[in-house]
Amino acid sequence: PRGDRLAYVRDYSDTDLWRVELDNLRGPGKMPEVLLSTARTETAPEFSPDGSRIAFFSDGTGIREVWVSKADGTSPIPVTDFNAWSTHAPSWSPDGRELAFSSIYGPGKSNGGVFVVNVDSREVRRLTEDAHELPSWSRDGRWIYLAFSSFREARGIWKIPAEGGKLIAVVRDDGIFAQESPDGRSLYYLKSIGGIWKMPSEGGKETEVIRDFGEGLRCYWRVAEGGIYFLNKDSQPGPAIEFLEFATRRHHRIAGLTGNYTIDHGGLTVSPDRRSIVYSQTSRTASEIMLVENFR
Numbered sequence: 001p002r003g004d005r006l007a008y009v010r011d012y013s014d015t016d017l018w019r020v021e022l023d024n025l026r027g028p029g030k031m032p033e034v035l036l037s038t039a040r041t042e043t044a045p046e047f048s049p050d051g052s053r054i055a056f057f058s059d060g061t062g063i064r065e066v067w068v069s070k071a072d073g074t075s076p077i078p079v080t081d082f083n084a085w086s087t088h089a090p091s092w093s094p095d096g097r098e099l100a101f102s103s104i105y106g107p108g109k110s111n112g113g114v115f116v117v118n119v120d121s122r123e124v125r126r127l128t129e130d131a132h133e134l135p136s137w138s139r140d141g142r143w144i145y146l147a148f149s150s151f152r153e154a155r156g157i158w159k160i161p162a163e164g165g166k167l168i169a170v171v172r173d174d175g176i177f178a179q180e181s182p183d184g185r186s187l188y189y190l191k192s193i194g195g196i197w198k199m200p201s202e203g204g205k206e207t208e209v210i211r212d213f214g215e216g217l218r219c220y221w222r223v224a225e226g227g228i229y230f231l232n233k234d235s236q237p238g239p240a241i242e243f244l245e246f247a248t249r250r251h252h253r254i255a256g257l258t259g260n261y262t263i264d265h266g267g268l269t270v271s272p273d274r275r276s277i278v279y280s281q282t283s284r285t286a287s288e289i290m291l292v293e294n295f296r
Contacts, residue, residue, distance in 0.1 A: 006295040013285040015041045015262050017056060017073065020255045020277045026227075026243050027254035035278055036073035043280035044089055044219055044267040047071070048096045051272040055079075055090040055099050056280075057265075066090045066101050068119060071271070079119055082107055088265055089219065091136050091144075093162070100127070100135035100144050114146055116162075127164055134177045134218070137162070138201075139184035147176050157189055171199070171206075176215060179223045188223050196221060196228065210244060219267030220279070229254065229270050229277060231261055241268065241277060259283050 016037040020029035036042050038060055045056045051071060058067045061078060064087050069076035080087055084105035091100045099119060104112040106126060113128040114135050127135075132146040143159045146167075157175035158167045170178070171189060178189040180201060188198045192215045199206040210230060213221070220231035227245045235242065239261055241254040259281040268279035 004293075004295055006292040008290055008292075009287055010290050011285075011287045013041060013282055014039060015043045015266070015280055015282045017042050017045050017054070017278055018258070018281045019073075020241065020279075022254065022275050022277065025224075025274045026245065026252040028252075029241070029255040029277065032255050032258055032281075036069060036076060042067070042076075043262050043265050045269045045278045045280060046090050046092055046267075047269045047271050047276075047278070048092050049094055049272060050096055053096075054269070054278060055092060057088040057090060057101075064088060066099060066117065068099075071276075079117055079122060080124070081122075083109075084112070089134050089267075093137050094139065094141040100137060102133040102135060114144070114160075116144075125164070127160055128167070132158070136177065136179050139180050139182065145170065145178040145180075145187075147178070155192055157187075170203070177218055179221075181223055182225050188228070190215065190218065190221075196230070216263040217261070217266070218264060220261065222268060222270045224270060224274060229268065231257075231268065231279070233261065241279065257281060260285075 017035045018032045019035040020032050022029045040060045042056055042058045045054050053068050055068050063083050065078045066080045067076050067078050082103055084103045087103040089102050098116050100116050102114050111129055114132045115124050115126055117124045134147045136145045144162050146158050148156050148158055155174050157171035157178045159170050160167050174191045176190040186198050187201045195208050196210040196213050197206050198209050222229045227243050229243050232242045233239045238256055240256040243252040262280045262282045266280040270277050
């Protein structure tokens with residue numbers, strides 16, 4: 001009441017990248033092990049098309065930026081310098097030269113949107129001016145799929161030419177994160193009402209693939225030849241990575257998580273040879289009440 005003291009809550013979490021090695025494409029995998037761990041947050045991993053690098057976002061500089069490391073987690077370096085509150089969800093171009101990502105702010109505190117950065121030159125170009133997120137490249141490299149998250153519009157999946165241009169609606173009303181099948185003929189996407197769905201990439205009837213897959217899991221799934229690797233939060237005795245085989249509809253257990261999955265900004269990625277799965281896992285969360293004396 002005197003205005004000279006301020007109380008606030010400071011939240012803390014430590015999220016790391018973990019790896020599961022597979023001898024068989026359908027599992028089971030070996031015991032999960034830490035791939036990249038710091039005192040800060042590393043999450044939303046994405047293997048490069050040749051499997052030699054991993055992109056992810058981290059707040060290792062104090063601000064969330066897009067980073068790239070070698071596939072074994074060594075030599076991590078930031079590739080963006082937006083100084084933004086939230087820069088995340090990187091997606092590799094098929095040629096491995098660029099990363100698409102979304103950010104709440106652009107360079108110099110300009111408007112947020114979806115951007116593309118050249119991994120080697122660090123040159124950044126803007127794709128959208130509005131509140132799109134979770135970009136994903138088409139298999140042929142011509143398009144980038146986006147989720148539209150503006151509060152002014154219903155959610156849906158759109159696509160834009162990879163070089164920039166006019167947005168084209170793909171999934172109306174509801175859609176969060178889209179991925180093409182390896183052959184590019186089908187589009188898989190998550191809905192806020194729950195579940196992973198698919199439809200022909202050129203448009204057509206949609207069908208449900210996995211039921212009860214929640215919005216908070218967003219990027220904890222990857223489409224592969226013949227099935228989907230995904231996080232089953234309801235697996236017993238605890239959350240586990242599984243492989244849904246399309247031909248048999250059978251669920252193959254890959255590995256159980258050794259910690260908590262990361263809601264909203266977590267994810268998993270599968271190496272091109274499908275011998276390695278990297279995912280984000282939160283090892284510790286905490287919050288403290290802080291008091292500032294003589295506040296002015």
